[in-house]
């Protein structure tokens with residue numbers, strides 16, 4: 001073992017030579033749940049928020065399947081509640097983003113935009129980012145009608161027609177949300193069956209503003225200063241056509257934000273960090289939770305549970321090394 005717990009302090013996160021006990025990367029449901037548990041174990045965890053405070057859940061208008069909120073809860077509201085609860089027990093939250101990690105020896109080194117941190121345990125909850133279609137026009141028209149967030153951008157499409165790509169829960173949930181503003185929502189899916197759950201499917205089928213185009217992909221977004229149309233291709237007939245629309249909302253899955261750990265931690269082919277049931281990664285003292293390590297469930301409730309478990313394991317790890325130091 002190459003660290004000494006007597007060096008570990010829990011002062012302000014700006015102190016020189018401070019070695020943190022628990023550093024958490026990411027402030028979504030997994031990160032803030034980990035923080036709550038680590039804080040209640042009196043480890044003064046430090047959370048580096050990353051670019052998106054509250055993670056992807058905070059961008060969701062209403063979360064209806066997090067237990068304890070029978071009428072649903074706003075995504076950003078839930079994030080704020082998570083943070084408040086974690087801070088109440090001594091969590092420190094820094095608006096900073098890790099840019100590099102060195103995990104070859106303990107304490108682990110984490111470099112951010114602002115400084116370097118040393119920590120005895122690291123909990124990775126960096127989440128995932130929405131996938132892009134990678135088609136012509138997508139990048140140029142981002143923010144000009146191309147979007148990955150209905151909650152953020154739906155308001156701009158009042159009385160307009162929008163197109164949604166995808167057949168999963170996100171496409172349907174966000175498509176339904178867009179009907180608040182848009183006059184018509186067309187969901188384009190590459191197959192003839194949806195991946196989304198039954199409740200969302202029946203809501204979407206029952207909504208008079210929503211219609212579907214099946215077995216079809218979007219191959220190009222067209223427009224000068226704003227989206228004017230998209231090019232559609234039927235994958236069964238190869239028939240192509242232009243479809244006039246004011247907006248293109250893309251919900252075709254996510255990629256885990258784990259590039260920084262490549263070559264240091266074991267990952268699967270999709271880039272998800274391999275973690276066992278104890279949230280342990282291939283490096284002792286490094287734990288992973290939430291979407292960065294979960295190709296299966298990717299729910300707020302499962303991410304929160306994984307975060308809590310990761311923190312409990314970090315506590316055990318520190319206790320074990322304290323007694324054997």
Ligand code: NAP
Pocket residue numbers: 065133165166167168169170171173190191194195217251252253254296297298299
């Ligand atoms: P997802 O379940 O992976 O669905 C992605 C959809 O995009 C699929 O229908 C897929 O088609 C399609 N797709 C993928 N690549 C494509 C491409 N290049 N071109 C066209 N279509 C493409 O992703 P998600 O909907 O974001 O959901 C992610 C996770 O979050 C899931 O576990 C989901 O249950 C969860 N979630 C839950 C809720 C809720 O419970 N209310 C809400 C949002 C998300 P195929 O079907 O043909 O593969």
